[in-house]
Amino acid sequence: DVKVTQSSRYLVKRTGEKVFLECVQDMDHENMFWYRQDPGLGLRLIYFSYDVKMKEKGDIPEGYSVSREKKERFSLILESASTNQTSMYLCASTGPTADTQYFGPGTRLTVL
Amino acid sequence: AQSVAQPEDQVNVAEGNPLTVKCTYSVSGNPYLFWYVQYPNRGLQFLLKYITGDNLVKGSYGFEAEFNKSQTSFHLKKPSALVSDSALYFCAVRDRGSSASKIIFGSGTRLSIRP
Numbered sequence: 001d002v003k004v005t006q007s008s009r010y011l012v013k014r015t016g017e018k019v020f021l022e023c024v025q026d027m028d029h030e031n032m033f034w035y036r037q038d039p040g041l042g043l044r045l046i047y048f049s050y051d052v053k054m055k056e057k058g059d060i061p062e063g064y065s066v067s068r069e070k071k072e073r074f075s076l077i078l079e080s081a082s083t084n085q086t087s088m089y090l091c092a093s094t095g096p097t098a099d100t101q102y103f104g105p106g107t108r109l110t111v112l
Numbered sequence: 113a114q115s116v117a118q119p120e121d122q123v124n125v126a127e128g129n130p131l132t133v134k135c136t137y138s139v140s141g142n143p144y145l146f147w148y149v150q151y152p153n154r155g156l157q158f159l160l161k162y163i164t165g166d167n168l169v170k171g172s173y174g175f176e177a178e179f180n181k182s183q184t185s186f187h188l189k190k191p192s193a194l195v196s197d198s199a200l201y202f203c204a205v206r207d208r209g210s211s212a213s214k215i216i217f218g219s220g221t222r223l224s225i226r227p
Binding site for chain 2: 035041045050092099
Protein backbone atom coordinates (compact mmCIF):
# COMPACT_ATOMS: atom_id res chain seq x y z
CA ASP A 1 0.00 0.00 0.00
CA VAL A 2 1.21 3.46 -0.93
CA LYS A 3 2.48 5.50 1.97
CA VAL A 4 3.53 9.09 2.57
CA THR A 5 4.42 9.93 6.15
CA GLN A 6 5.08 13.25 7.83
CA SER A 7 7.20 13.65 10.92
CA SER A 8 4.61 15.36 13.10
CA ARG A 9 0.83 15.70 13.12
CA TYR A 10 0.84 18.76 15.38
CA LEU A 11 3.65 21.20 16.09
CA VAL A 12 3.79 24.36 18.18
CA LYS A 13 6.74 26.71 17.74
CA ARG A 14 7.68 30.22 18.77
CA THR A 15 8.31 33.16 16.48
CA GLY A 16 11.89 33.15 15.21
CA GLU A 17 12.48 29.44 15.72
CA LYS A 18 13.85 27.27 12.93
CA VAL A 19 11.34 24.58 12.02
CA PHE A 20 11.89 21.33 10.14
CA LEU A 21 9.04 19.37 8.61
CA GLU A 22 9.95 16.02 7.15
CA CYS A 23 8.19 13.89 4.60
CA VAL A 24 9.01 10.33 3.57
CA GLN A 25 7.47 8.29 0.75
CA ASP A 26 7.97 4.59 0.14
CA MET A 27 6.90 4.47 -3.52
CA ASP A 28 10.21 5.40 -5.17
CA HIS A 29 8.51 8.50 -6.60
CA GLU A 30 10.53 11.09 -8.46
CA ASN A 31 8.30 14.07 -7.69
CA MET A 32 7.60 15.46 -4.25
CA PHE A 33 5.65 18.52 -3.19
CA TRP A 34 5.09 20.73 -0.17
CA TYR A 35 1.78 22.60 0.09
CA ARG A 36 0.16 24.72 2.69
CA GLN A 37 -3.58 24.57 3.19
CA ASP A 38 -5.54 27.53 4.53
CA PRO A 39 -9.34 27.86 4.75
CA GLY A 40 -10.84 29.29 1.59
CA LEU A 41 -7.52 29.25 -0.25
CA GLY A 42 -7.25 25.59 -1.10
CA LEU A 43 -3.76 24.17 -1.47
CA ARG A 44 -0.89 26.42 -2.45
CA LEU A 45 2.40 24.99 -3.65
CA ILE A 46 5.44 26.05 -1.65
CA TYR A 47 8.15 23.95 -3.30
CA PHE A 48 8.45 21.05 -5.70
CA SER A 49 11.29 18.58 -6.22
CA TYR A 50 11.60 16.41 -9.34
CA ASP A 51 14.76 14.55 -8.33
CA VAL A 52 17.37 14.28 -5.62
CA LYS A 53 18.92 17.70 -4.94
CA MET A 54 16.61 19.31 -7.52
CA LYS A 55 13.97 21.82 -6.49
CA GLU A 56 11.65 24.35 -8.01
CA LYS A 57 9.87 27.24 -6.33
CA GLY A 58 6.13 27.06 -6.16
CA ASP A 59 3.64 29.86 -5.76
CA ILE A 60 4.56 30.91 -2.21
CA PRO A 61 8.23 30.05 -1.48
CA GLU A 62 9.04 33.15 0.59
CA GLY A 63 10.13 32.26 4.11
CA TYR A 64 10.66 28.59 3.25
CA SER A 65 13.46 26.40 1.95
CA VAL A 66 13.64 22.69 1.14
CA SER A 67 16.10 19.85 1.08
CA ARG A 68 16.07 16.60 -0.84
CA GLU A 69 19.20 14.61 -0.15
CA LYS A 70 17.56 11.21 -0.70
CA LYS A 71 14.86 10.23 -3.13
CA GLU A 72 12.40 9.17 -0.46
CA ARG A 73 12.76 12.21 1.81
CA PHE A 74 11.75 15.83 1.26
CA SER A 75 12.18 18.34 4.04
CA LEU A 76 10.57 21.76 4.43
CA ILE A 77 12.44 24.32 6.49
CA LEU A 78 11.13 27.49 8.01
CA GLU A 79 14.29 29.47 8.67
CA SER A 80 12.66 31.86 11.13
CA ALA A 81 9.07 31.00 11.88
CA SER A 82 6.48 33.75 11.86
CA THR A 83 2.87 33.79 12.99
CA ASN A 84 1.63 34.03 9.38
CA GLN A 85 3.15 30.61 8.77
CA THR A 86 0.60 29.03 11.08
CA SER A 87 -1.11 26.57 8.75
CA MET A 88 -1.65 22.96 7.72
CA TYR A 89 1.31 21.66 5.74
CA LEU A 90 0.79 18.79 3.33
CA CYS A 91 3.41 16.72 1.57
CA ALA A 92 2.65 14.78 -1.60
CA SER A 93 4.44 12.64 -4.16
CA THR A 94 3.83 11.41 -7.71
CA GLY A 95 5.50 8.94 -10.01
CA PRO A 96 6.92 9.50 -13.52
CA THR A 97 3.52 10.11 -15.15
CA ALA A 98 3.03 12.89 -12.61
CA ASP A 99 -0.72 12.54 -12.40
CA THR A 100 -2.19 11.11 -9.21
CA GLN A 101 -0.74 12.68 -6.07
CA TYR A 102 -0.37 10.74 -2.85
CA PHE A 103 -0.63 12.88 0.26
CA GLY A 104 0.70 12.56 3.76
CA PRO A 105 -1.61 13.11 6.76
CA GLY A 106 -0.49 16.71 7.20
CA THR A 107 1.25 18.70 9.91
CA ARG A 108 -0.73 21.38 11.67
CA LEU A 109 1.84 24.01 12.63
CA THR A 110 1.06 26.76 15.10
CA VAL A 111 3.57 29.61 15.49
CA LEU A 112 3.08 31.65 18.66
CA ALA B 113 -2.95 30.73 -17.18
CA GLN B 114 -4.52 27.77 -15.51
CA SER B 115 -7.30 28.12 -12.99
CA VAL B 116 -9.94 26.05 -11.30
CA ALA B 117 -13.11 27.23 -9.58
CA GLN B 118 -15.34 25.54 -7.06
CA PRO B 119 -18.22 27.99 -6.86
CA GLU B 120 -19.80 26.56 -3.71
CA ASP B 121 -18.09 26.75 -0.33
CA GLN B 122 -20.63 24.35 1.13
CA VAL B 123 -23.13 21.83 -0.22
CA ASN B 124 -25.81 20.36 2.03
CA VAL B 125 -27.65 17.19 1.01
CA ALA B 126 -29.98 14.77 2.78
CA GLU B 127 -28.81 11.18 3.07
CA GLY B 128 -30.06 9.07 0.17
CA ASN B 129 -30.39 12.03 -2.19
CA PRO B 130 -28.11 12.59 -5.19
CA LEU B 131 -25.24 15.00 -4.74
CA THR B 132 -23.25 17.23 -7.07
CA VAL B 133 -20.11 19.19 -6.27
CA LYS B 134 -19.26 21.65 -9.02
CA CYS B 135 -15.91 22.36 -10.64
CA THR B 136 -15.00 24.47 -13.65
CA TYR B 137 -11.53 24.96 -15.03
CA SER B 138 -9.42 26.91 -17.47
CA VAL B 139 -6.31 25.59 -19.20
CA SER B 140 -4.64 26.53 -22.44
CA GLY B 141 -4.32 22.94 -23.68
CA ASN B 142 -5.88 19.62 -22.78
CA PRO B 143 -6.49 19.03 -19.09
CA TYR B 144 -5.77 16.40 -16.55
CA LEU B 145 -8.60 16.68 -14.01
CA PHE B 146 -8.78 15.27 -10.49
CA TRP B 147 -10.98 15.06 -7.46
CA TYR B 148 -9.57 14.59 -3.98
CA VAL B 149 -11.36 14.20 -0.65
CA GLN B 150 -10.16 15.27 2.78
CA TYR B 151 -11.70 13.78 5.91
CA PRO B 152 -11.26 15.69 9.20
CA ASN B 153 -7.63 15.97 10.33
CA ARG B 154 -6.41 13.86 7.43
CA GLY B 155 -4.44 14.40 4.26
CA LEU B 156 -6.07 14.41 0.85
CA GLN B 157 -7.12 11.13 -0.72
CA PHE B 158 -7.42 10.57 -4.45
CA LEU B 159 -11.00 9.93 -5.63
CA LEU B 160 -10.84 9.90 -9.42
CA LYS B 161 -9.20 11.43 -12.46
CA TYR B 162 -9.82 12.21 -16.10
CA ILE B 163 -6.83 11.79 -18.37
CA THR B 164 -8.32 10.77 -21.70
CA GLY B 165 -11.04 8.56 -23.13
CA ASP B 166 -14.54 8.16 -21.75
CA ASN B 167 -15.93 11.44 -20.44
CA LEU B 168 -17.63 9.70 -17.53
CA VAL B 169 -15.11 8.67 -14.93
CA LYS B 170 -15.91 6.36 -12.04
CA GLY B 171 -13.94 6.51 -8.82
CA SER B 172 -13.79 5.40 -5.23
CA TYR B 173 -16.75 5.19 -2.82
CA GLY B 174 -19.35 5.29 -5.63
CA PHE B 175 -18.37 8.73 -6.90
CA GLU B 176 -18.24 9.67 -10.55
CA ALA B 177 -17.47 12.80 -12.55
CA GLU B 178 -18.19 13.90 -16.08
CA PHE B 179 -15.69 15.77 -18.20
CA ASN B 180 -17.54 18.36 -20.27
CA LYS B 181 -15.14 20.07 -22.66
CA SER B 182 -17.61 22.60 -24.03
CA GLN B 183 -18.58 23.79 -20.57
CA THR B 184 -15.06 23.30 -19.16
CA SER B 185 -16.55 21.49 -16.20
CA PHE B 186 -15.77 18.39 -14.19
CA HIS B 187 -18.59 18.06 -11.64
CA LEU B 188 -18.43 15.34 -9.00
CA LYS B 189 -21.59 13.28 -8.53
CA LYS B 190 -23.01 10.43 -6.50
CA PRO B 191 -26.50 8.97 -6.96
CA SER B 192 -27.20 8.40 -3.27
CA ALA B 193 -25.35 10.30 -0.54
CA LEU B 194 -24.15 8.75 2.70
CA VAL B 195 -23.48 10.55 5.98
CA SER B 196 -19.92 9.22 5.71
CA ASP B 197 -19.45 11.26 2.51
CA SER B 198 -19.32 14.41 4.63
CA ALA B 199 -15.87 15.86 3.98
CA LEU B 200 -13.96 18.57 2.13
CA TYR B 201 -13.65 18.01 -1.61
CA PHE B 202 -11.01 19.51 -3.88
CA CYS B 203 -10.98 19.69 -7.65
CA ALA B 204 -7.58 20.00 -9.36
CA VAL B 205 -6.38 20.59 -12.91
CA ARG B 206 -3.14 20.44 -14.81
CA ASP B 207 -2.44 21.24 -18.43
CA ARG B 208 -1.31 17.99 -20.04
CA GLY B 209 1.76 19.61 -21.51
CA SER B 210 2.90 21.34 -18.36
CA SER B 211 5.29 20.41 -15.59
CA ALA B 212 4.17 18.18 -12.73
CA SER B 213 4.43 21.19 -10.47
CA LYS B 214 1.76 23.10 -12.35
CA ILE B 215 -1.25 21.38 -10.81
CA ILE B 216 -3.78 23.86 -9.48
CA PHE B 217 -6.25 23.08 -6.71
CA GLY B 218 -9.62 24.67 -6.18
CA SER B 219 -10.52 26.29 -2.88
CA GLY B 220 -12.52 23.29 -1.75
CA THR B 221 -16.20 22.53 -1.16
CA ARG B 222 -17.41 21.27 2.17
CA LEU B 223 -20.03 18.55 1.68
CA SER B 224 -22.41 17.98 4.57
CA ILE B 225 -24.81 15.04 4.47
CA ARG B 226 -27.60 15.16 7.02
CA PRO B 227 -29.20 11.92 8.25
